[in-house]
Amino acid sequence: MKRNLLAASVAISILTLVGCGEKEPELNTPIQQASYGIGLNMGESLLQDGLDDIDPKALALGMQDALARETPRLDDEELMKAFSELQKRAEDRARKLASDTLEANEKYLTENGQRDGVTTTASGLQYEVLESGDGEGAKPTETDVVTVHYEGRLVDGTVFDSSIRRGEPTQLPVNGVIPGWVEALQLMEVGDKWKVTIPSELAYGDRSPSPVIPPNSVLVFDMELISIDSLEN
Template identity: 75%
Template sequence: MKRNLLAASVALSIFTLVGCSEKEPELTTSIQQASYGIGLNMGQSLLQDGLDDVDTQALALGMQDALSGSEARVSEKDLIAAFGELQTRAEERANTQNVEALEANTAYLVENAERDGVITTESGLQYEVIESGDADGAQPKVSDVVSVHYEGKLTDGTVFDSSISRGEPIDLPVSGVIPGWVEALQLMRVGDKWKVTIPSDLAYGPGSPSPLIPPNSVLVFDMELLGIQQDEE
């Protein structure tokens, strides 16, 4: 995280310096656009760490001193202590947000379980049959590769991934997805369309593969099992 703090600090320093100039730089050349993209990624990293109140003027001053070769105005000892305090504060904020998210998600799952047609499995997975395939249709095994159309959303309706919008189903191994998908796919039959609500502990938990998915998120998927390709082994 300290590396993220330093990198994002550089990005915000650059932004501050730009803001002090008479006009914003053009973003027409590949170098300008790539430079902007690097700064954008670094800034987003800082925000993900919960550090949205950094003093950008102090950041700009540090950048100017570094570029001019001036002596640092803060000792290394004080810098290390300051970064430690900043990291601790960010972690405390993240922990608070995680607790709040878990509480909200627990309430959501309780309410969703009470809706007509929603089935809750022993693991806590919830699913609703939207459309049924053939009653004698094949069911995937954990060793199978399946073809699926899906759209993944957060509980507020935000779409974070969708093969449907891309217009292309995805082929994937049943054993290679999140636990909620592993369970749901083995319950479905070819042709089934389900709405599947996955508790965070059956999804990504406190971790996340994308900034679009906050830690401890309940994930809601519209899933259609299109087919099964038997594992050659």
């Protein structure tokens, strides 16, 4: 009984959210909040799969029928045909986005590498020293844990992560991050502030770790190495 009530609440919540001209539901009770969370997770998953043109009303109708154990309004053949078309569109769009991103980012890397003050390492990592420590700071090794402040952006300026905006530095293992960070951190001294530009092959490559970061993305970080911490801490 409780399970059926929860299922019905989820369906009603989603239908109300997408209903034309209807008042948005409140999000006060645990069931309302959980229902919203389910919808949010579904939406984020669809975005990550490149399915941002899903019809939310039809989606809600399908969920309502499933939760109410109604007979499906479309047969298996119709659904398979629709799924195949949707998958093809998503794959075509993903390929175009990856190609466009790769082209734009290669251009950015070339132009950025020619700027005064930018150093390009053998791996292709680019960095610019914004502020140096006292010159006597230690450099972390791959087995160290460090405390850093950072802000990560795409080449178009979109911020995808920022400890600076959160107002709290982050502690992390040097060998537990993307290869570009592993390399950059071992070049920095405590107190250094750098702008680090990481080619896609030193970041996430042709993968998309989140809807905000497309495949083949060059990542740009403002990084401050605050301290090197012992593993015990």
